[in-house]
Amino acid sequence: MDVGEPLVPAATVARLPLYLRSLEQLGEDDVATVSSSRLAELAGVNAAKLRKDLSHLGSYGTRGVGYQVPNLAAQIRYELGLDEVSPVVVIGLGNLGQALANHAGFGDRGFPIVALVDVDPAKVGTRIGSMTVAHLDDLARIVTAHDVQTAIIATPVGAAQAVCDQAIEAGIVSVLNFAPTVLQVPEGVALRPVDLALELQILTYYRPRVGRRDENVRLLG
Amino acid sequence: MDVGEPLVPAATVARLPLYLRSLEQLGEDDVATVSSSRLAELAGVNAAKLRKDLSHLGSYGTRGVGYQVPNLAAQIRYELGLDEVSPVVVIGLGNLGQALANHAGFGDRGFPIVALVDVDPAKVGTRIGSMTVAHLDDLARIVTAHDVQTAIIATPVGAAQAVCDQAIEAGIVSVLNFAPTVLQVPEGVALRPVDLALELQILTYYRPRVGRRDENVRLLG
Numbered sequence: 001m002d003v004g005e006p007l008v009p010a011a012t013v014a015r016l017p018l019y020l021r022s023l024e025q026l027g028e029d030d031v032a033t034v035s036s037s038r039l040a041e042l043a044g045v046n047a048a049k050l051r052k053d054l055s056h057l058g059s060y061g062t063r064g065v066g067y068q069v070p071n072l073a074a075q076i077r078y079e080l081g082l083d084e085v086s087p088v089v090v091i092g093l094g095n096l097g098q099a100l101a102n103h104a105g106f107g108d109r110g111f112p113i114v115a116l117v118d119v120d121p122a123k124v125g126t127r128i129g130s131m132t133v134a135h136l137d138d139l140a141r142i143v144t145a146h147d148v149q150t151a152i153i154a155t156p157v158g159a160a161q162a163v164c165d166q167a168i169e170a171g172i173v174s175v176l177n178f179a180p181t182v183l184q185v186p187e188g189v190a191l192r193p194v195d196l197a198l199e200l201q202i203l204t205y206y207r208p209r210v211g212r213r214d215e216n217v218r219l220l221g
Numbered sequence: 222m223d224v225g226e227p228l229v230p231a232a233t234v235a236r237l238p239l240y241l242r243s244l245e246q247l248g249e250d251d252v253a254t255v256s257s258s259r260l261a262e263l264a265g266v267n268a269a270k271l272r273k274d275l276s277h278l279g280s281y282g283t284r285g286v287g288y289q290v291p292n293l294a295a296q297i298r299y300e301l302g303l304d305e306v307s308p309v310v311v312i313g314l315g316n317l318g319q320a321l322a323n324h325a326g327f328g329d330r331g332f333p334i335v336a337l338v339d340v341d342p343a344k345v346g347t348r349i350g351s352m353t354v355a356h357l358d359d360l361a362r363i364v365t366a367h368d369v370q371t372a373i374i375a376t377p378v379g380a381a382q383a384v385c386d387q388a389i390e391a392g393i394v395s396v397l398n399f400a401p402t403v404l405q406v407p408e409g410v411a412l413r414p415v416d417l418a419l420e421l422q423i424l425t426y427y428r429p430r431v432g433r434r435d436e437n438v439r440l441l442g
Contacts, residue, residue: 176421192424197326200307
């Protein structure tokens with residue numbers, strides 16, 4: 001690790017895309033500067049936390065003016081590594097994989113889906129949107145041809161670890177896992193799990209429950 | 222708030238479903254007890270963090286024996302409010318909404334999807350899986366009939382806030398939002414955003430980047 005550049009805390013990293021999304025919306029409306037309190041409100045975060053987060057990037061804004069919208073957006077993009085386009089392959093074209101393959105939000109945000117991969121003979125060779133589903137065995141070739149570093153795994157649980165291993169062998173270094181199981185990856189590979197039922201379980205904790213807690217809770221983030 | 226029962230930290234709440242999932246897998250294999258280090262490994266969390274998390278629930282395990290698998294699972298389920306089934310409505314039946322409607326993982330984990338709702342005349346009345354898509358205007362009736370507290374919002378960005386407002390008016394108190402925008406909800410409503418492109422953005426930060434950081438990072442959770 002570069003000693004002169006400390007890592008940003010994980011909780012801050014997780015909020016940077018929220019700030020970026022709000023800054024991009026402001027940019028579309030030709031807003032040039034934004035106060036920390038306004039940006040915090042747009043991102044659904046408290047203002048003190050936002051200022052602390054941005055201070056990790058060396059961004060403190062200007063008193064009475066706030067932050068320069070395009071500059072701060074560019075800085076967050078750089079910090080997150082979003083200054084380059086990151087092509088993505090989707091592995092596993094069940095319902096969820098198909099939805100992800102068709103999800104317009106990825107390409108718009110710098111993550112074009114450039115290939116779809118499955119092992120099911122009924123799926124390989126079929127078209128989804130503008131792409132043809134390739135076989136998992138072609139993944140190494142695809143990774144090289146499209147310079148793909150990131151895979152979205154949307155296979156059934158039982159297949160996920162083997163598919164993940166094969167993807168890493170093919171050159172994938174960054175895995176977003178939708179299969180509801182914990183994957184093992186070697187050092188040097190970034191892994192982030194998204195478990196949709198787990199999101200509902202977390203949400204349930206914060207739901208008002210009569211007779212157990214007298215909570216009035218909003219959870220943002 | 223019940224003064225005798227402090228809230229569990231948000232980061233701990235977010236990990237409890239990981240422990241529960243691992244405990245349920247152990248239970249299926251008829252494992253009666255588990256050490257903190259083994260459970261931590263299964264959940265992809267470090268053991269000290271797991272012990273701290275479970276101490277918030279008053280669970281400390283037994284030295285040399287570990288945790289009782291069924292008891293700890295029941296306790297986490299109770300803590301999360303998962304001891305009851307929580308019927309869910311999906312609002313917005315685009316690609317993602319359809320995938321969520323068909324996702325087997327929700328019902329298995331206590332979140333049966335009992336209704337599908339849209340406003341598009343081309344979708345209302347059609348069948349997805351075993352359900353017929355209802356109109357958003359019927360939501361209040363559906364919420365009452367099925368005792369639904371939780372809505373998954375999978376509409377386009379532009380419609381999400383109005384749909385959310387209408388859902389809350391219909392009696393929804395718990396919202397999982399897949400539309401990539403920040404929703405405003407009143408006090409007493411639990412909201413959790415899931416932004417799929419944002420997950421990729423966070424992941425990108427941890428991807429090995431030559432010449433910028435010499436990172437070898439794995440991110441679990």
